[in-house]
Amino acid sequence: MPVTASSVQQEHPVLGAGFEALSRQDPEIADVILGEMGREATGLQLIAAENFCSPAVLAALGSPLANKYAEGYPGARHHGGCELVDVAERIAIDRAATLFGAEHANVQPHSGSAAVLAAYAALLRPGDTVLAMGLPYGGHLTHGSPANFSGRWFNFIGYGVDHESGLIDYEQVRLLARTHRPRAIVVGSIAYPRHPDYAYFREIADEVGAYLIADAAHPIGLVAGGAAPTPVPYADVVCATTHKVLRGPRGGMLLCGAELAERIDRAVFPFTQGGAQMHSVAAKAVAFGEAAAPAFSTYTHQVVANARALADALAAEDFAVTTGGTDTHLITADPAPLGAEGRTARGLLAAAGMVVDCCALPYGDERGIRLGTAAVTTQGMREPEMARIAELFALALRGEGRKVAAEVRDLAGNFPPYPA
Ligand SMILES: *Cc1c(COP(=O)(O)O)cnc(C)c1O
Numbered sequence: 001m002p003v004t005a006s007s008v009q010q011e012h013p014v015l016g017a018g019f020e021a022l023s024r025q026d027p028e029i030a031d032v033i034l035g036e037m038g039r040e041a042t043g044l045q046l047i048a049a050e051n052f053c054s055p056a057v058l059a060a061l062g063s064p065l066a067n068k069y070a071e072g073y074p075g076a077r078h079h080g081g082c083e084l085v086d087v088a089e090r091i092a093i094d095r096a097a098t099l100f101g102a103e104h105a106n107v108q109p110h111s112g113s114a115a116v117l118a119a120y121a122a123l124l125r126p127g128d129t130v131l132a133m134g135l136p137y138g139g140h141l142t143h144g145s146p147a148n149f150s151g152r153w154f155n156f157i158g159y160g161v162d163h164e165s166g167l168i169d170y171e172q173v174r175l176l177a178r179t180h181r182p183r184a185i186v187v188g189s190i191a192y193p194r195h196p197d198y199a200y201f202r203e204i205a206d207e208v209g210a211y212l213i214a215d216a217a218h219p220i221g222l223v224a225g226g227a228a229p230t231p232v233p234y235a236d237v238v239c240a241t242t243h244k245v246l247r248g249p250r251g252g253m254l255l256c257g258a259e260l261a262e263r264i265d266r267a268v269f270p271f272t273q274g275g276a277q278m279h280s281v282a283a284k285a286v287a288f289g290e291a292a293a294p295a296f297s298t299y300t301h302q303v304v305a306n307a308r309a310l311a312d313a314l315a316a317e318d319f320a321v322t323t324g325g326t327d328t329h330l331i332t333a334d335p336a337p338l339g340a341e342g343r344t345a346r347g348l349l350a351a352a353g354m355v356v357d358c359c360a361l362p363y364g365d366e367r368g369i370r371l372g373t374a375a376v377t378t379q380g381m382r383e384p385e386m387a388r389i390a391e392l393f394a395l396a397l398r399g400e401g402r403k404v405a406a407e408v409r410d411l412a413g414n415f416p417p418y419p420a
Pocket residue numbers: 049110111112113114116140142188189190215216217218241251252
């Protein structure tokens with residue numbers, strides 16, 4: 001039976017009425033969207049940075065607010081006709097500030113990287129020294145990669161983790177800070193499964209007269225739900241994404257105190273960006289509204305409980321879980337005891353429908369795997385499913401991929417991300 005647009009819409013009401021027009025006008029792209037929805041719904045999405053945003057967030061993203069040019073800030077725009085999008089941005093700012101207990105929020109950064117760029121632009125000058133987690137330990141591209149603006153324009157010094165424990169080497173952070181007297185210290189990572197000690201970082205920053213920038217792109221969603229400690233009282237500026245555990249649209253955000261508000265705003269627009277994406281700003285407002293509800297707190301605590309259960313079960317299957325577990329949604333592990341390195345493991349798992357990243361583990365290149373529980377928890381999975389996923393991981397790496405793939409499809413099928 002041919003798949004018609006209206007039958008698709010009955011099955012996937014999240015696509016909205018516009019999808020029928022899209023599929024008539026541009027079937028090639030409509031097929032990509034349907035195919036991707038199928039891929040997302042029939043496999044296990046375990047990439048630590050991914051999630052499923054709500055139908056309400058998707059509706060705001062797909063709205064005609066995408067048409068509006070809005071350079072500047074509410075009440076001070078360079079374009080006319082911004083009265084209504086101003087309302088959306090004010091709501092987004094107020095909700096973000098309230099949700100995170102910050103004096104000021106900027107909701108315009110187009111991405112997490114754009115938020116970090118703006119934070120540096122507000123506080124640093126080219127050539128300044130910055131102390132951040134080294135890339136082999138989980139530093140982000142924007143923390144000094146030579147392939148990124150950060151590594152080209154600033155002098156980055158990298159701190160690492162303790163060989164044995166996998167935990168941040170706080171004594172090394174203090175020694176490097178005293179030696180290099182950085183202008184800013186960055187706390188935050190793409191792969192650290194534990195809570196950083198924000199108070200300790202603040203103390204070191206104060207000791208050497210540095211700004212403290214928290215790049216909380218990963219944990220900010222947990223912070224919103226009360227499932228992780230907040231960097232807001234400690235950091236001069238908090239950079240974040242809105243699309244990871246926070247479950248909003250793809251984008252960035254900045255939080256700071258009143259005294260830096262104007263510098264941060266000017267660093268976003270006009271320094272690093274032009275017009276704000278008002279469909280995305282509105283979708284961020286929707287996501288902040290969702291994150292303020294009690295159900296989101298329950299969700300974030302389940303995300304962590306699931307990650308702990310999955311880490312324990314992976315360890316029981318002989319994966320070498322970094323730091324021996326997790327405090328967050330994120331797990332990194334070395335699959336070497338099962339006879340695979342990161343890239344091979346990622347391929348074998350993907351072939352069975354389980355999507356993870358490979359990642360650098362301390363002192364090894366792309367040797368590990370990185371995964372997270374935000375998306376599968378949004379789907380409603382709990383501890384028993386985590387235990388089964390770990391078993392499926394081990395089976396897939398031991399060459400049982402075909403059998404595993406069928407079970408993955410069944411498991412995912414029982415937890416649709418967008419129930420009809
Ligand atoms: C995800 C992430 C970013 C960047 O986010 P993009 O939206 O991909 O630019 C920056 N810093 C950290 C620590 C991250 O985890």
